[in-house]
Each structure stands twice: as structure tokens, then as C-alpha cells.
Amino acid sequence: MKKILTALSLATLLAVSYVASATPQQDLKEFQSFYQDRFPDTPFEDYVNGVYSIDPASREQWEEIEEFAPYELNITKGEVLFNASFANGKTYASCFENGGIGIRQNYPFFDTDRGEVITLELAINECRQANGEKPLKWKKGHIADISAYMASTSTGKVFDITIPDDPRALAAYERGKKHFYQKRGQLNMACADCHKFYSGNKIRADLLSPALGHLTHFPVYRSKWGGLGTTHRRYGGCNKQVRAKPFPAQSEEYRALEYFHTYMSNGLAVNGPGARK
Ligand code: HEC
Numbered sequence: 449m450k451k452i453l454t455a456l457s458l459a460t461l462l463a464v465s466y467v468a469s470a471t472p473q474q475d476l477k478e479f480q481s482f483y484q485d486r487f488p489d490t491p492f493e494d495y496v497n498g499v500y501s502i503d504p505a506s507r508e509q510w511e512e513i514e515e516f517a518p519y520e521l522n523i524t525k526g527e528v529l530f531n532a533s534f535a536n537g538k539t540y541a542s543c544f545e546n547g548g549i550g551i552r553q554n555y556p557f558f559d560t561d562r563g564e565v566i567t568l569e570l571a572i573n574e575c576r577q578a579n580g581e582k583p584l585k586w587k588k589g590h591i592a593d594i595s596a597y598m599a600s601t602s603t604g605k606v607f608d609i610t611i612p613d614d615p616r617a618l619a620a621y622e623r624g625k626k627h628f629y630q631k632r633g634q635l636n637m638a639c640a641d642c643h644k645f646y647s648g649n650k651i652r653a654d655l656l657s658p659a660l661g662h663l664t665h666f667p668v669y670r671s672k673w674g675g676l677g678t679t680h681r682r683y684g685g686c687n688k689q690v691r692a693k694p695f696p697a698q699s700e701e702y703r704a705l706e707y708f709h710t711y712m713s714n715g716l717a718v719n720g721p722g723a724r725k
Contacts, residue, residue, distance in 0.1 A: 472618070472711060475625065475712070476711065476712060476714060479660065480492070482644065483647070486647065486658075487501075487502050487658065492715070492716070493717070494661075495661030496665060496719045497661070497665075497719075498662065498665065499656070499657035499724075501657075501658065503655050506655070513723050514723055517669075518671075519596055519667075519676055519722075523596050523597050523721065525590075525597075526593035526594045526597025526598070526600075530548065530597050534576070534580065534581050535580060535581070540594070542579075543578065544571070544575070548598055549598075550601050550602045552599045552718045553602055553605040553607045555567055556706050556707050556710060557609065557610070558611065558612055558614070558616070558617040560612050560616075560617065563616045564700070564703070565620050565700075566703075567679075567680075567706055568598065569591055569678055569680070570698055570703070572594055572595065573698075586678060586698050587680060588673070591678065592676040592678050592681075593676065595666070595678060595721075596667050599665075599666070599718055599720035599721055602720075603718055604717050605717060606716065607664065607715070607716055607717070607718070608714055608715075609711040611711070620703075620707055621711065623704035623708075624704035624707050625708045627639070627701060627704065627705045627708075628659075628705060628709065632687070632690060632692040633687065633691045634691035634692075635689075635690040635691055639659065642656050642686075643656060643662070644659055654725075659712065660712060660713060660716075661713055661716050662709060663709055663713055664713055664716050664717065664720065665720040666679045666720050667720065668682065668721060668722045668723065668724050669724070670723075670725065671725055679702075679706055680702045681697065683697075683705060683706075684697065
């Protein structure tokens, strides 16, 4: 008996240390197969459609909405803004690889020179500042329009977020992972509770979407917002839902979360912007 117990506790210990020291690659495998086991009828590529990938009932209605997509106007506005000259005569294209076209899938990335995670919205505002312009507000408005246009030029490009061989990159990834799994707020719930372990269940009137594929379609037009919002706007809303204090948009915390969260969707294709309830 004692032997069995010792063997068991040893196995538990090993399991615990295994989880703690799981590499990002191991995490990715576990994460994606979790959803594949949970929703065996959903093909991998379909997770880009968020909750509609697991909910045939609401999918039809959503497909009709997407036909006359409410974000089309935002893409058009975004394109105009993207191509407009700054006071110094340059445009956003001068700040980005390939003139900013077809690059959405490369964000966020870990910049090893600067030692931090760079999101697309951060890069947009840094481009403005480098050209003597004021930064835009982070969560909606022009920045969301520009981000939507840039996403629209990247349709079908596959996310392949990397964790460079730099302890700071791994630390940012781990910070994001911790945020995702840590319980918070008065409701004491983690992102993972709603979007992993209870995904596919209802909370009030909403069906909880799988976190796999969450970030392929941002920015998102939400009927509730009456407009387009960035990823960090949504993060803030989800923190508030559990009555936790949201972090500021583009804080290190949310950039780390976005890094982890996007990495978990590696292999899926860009299909932003999207439309949601
Ligand atoms: C109490 C449950 C709950 C928690 C906890 C929660 N969310 Fe949500 N979240 C929702 C609901 C409800 C929606 C809207 C329906 C859906 O898409 O799941 C949503 C939507 C989202 C979306 C938009 C999905 C899309 O396809 O556009 C993202 C992204 C998201 N949540 C991320 C997070 C992150 C990151 C955390 C942790 C900081 C988190 N959520 C915590 C309930 C929750």
C-alpha cells in the first residue's frame, strides 16, 4: 500500500513539475487538442469564427450579418487613413515591412532589441510618433479602423507567432499564460474558466466561445459597442465581467496576454475584422 502511495505521489509530483515546466510548444499542443476533443465536430480551421464555430444555431444568422458586414465602412475609412500623408509627407507604409500590407499575422511579436512585446496597435501609434504625429486612442476609432484595414489585407495568412530564444520572450509568454489561467475579480474566474473549461456552455444569454481562434478576427465590430473595438478593449470588458479591474490598453500585462493568446492560435489564418453580438 505504502509503495503504491509513494508511486502515486511521485507520479503527481512529476505531473505537477511537468506542467510547470511545459514548453510553449507543449502548451500549444495541449491547448489545441483540448478543443479538438471537446468539439470533435469543429474542423481546426473553423475556430477562426469564434463562438459560431461551435454553435450551428446562431451561425446562420451571423453569416447573414457578415454578408452585409457592418465593418466594411471601417475598412474603407482605415484604408484612407492608412494612405494619408503625415505632416512630414510620409505614410504608415514607411514604418512597416512590405509597406504594411499582408502582415497582420506577424503580430504580436517579441522584439529582442527592445525586450518587449509589440502589438499591431502599438506599432501603429509608434509609427505616428516617429513621424511627429500625436498617438491615437487605443481602443476604438481611427486605430481600430487602421488595424481593420491592415487585417483585411492579410486574409488567409497563417499565424506563426514565435518565442525567440531570449529569456525575456519566454517571461512575457509565461506572464500572458498566467493571466489567462489565473482566477480574478469578485467572481473569481479566469479567462480559461470561461473560454476553455466552460467553453460551449451558456453564461446568461451568451454561449462561451473557445479561446482557440479568438485573435484571428480582431478588431471586432460589436453590436453592443455600436462600432469597432480592439483586442485590448475586449480584454478590458472581459476583466470587468468578473468585476476585476481592467489593465490599461497596451499595458505590458495585456501585451503579454495577447502574445500568449495569439501563440495558442498558431496555425489558424487571419480573417479579421469580424462581427459579433
Ligand atoms: C465570466 C466569463 C468570462 C470570463 C472570465 C472571460 N470572458 Fe471573454 N467573453 C465572455 C463572453 C460571454 C463573451 C462573448 C461571447 C463569446 O464570444 O464567448 C466573451 C468574448 C471574448 C472575446 C471575443 C471573442 C470573439 O470571437 O470576438 C475575447 C477575445 C475574450 N472574451 C477574451 C477573454 C480573455 C482574454 C479573458 C481573461 C482576461 C476573458 N475573455 C474572460 C465571457 C468571459
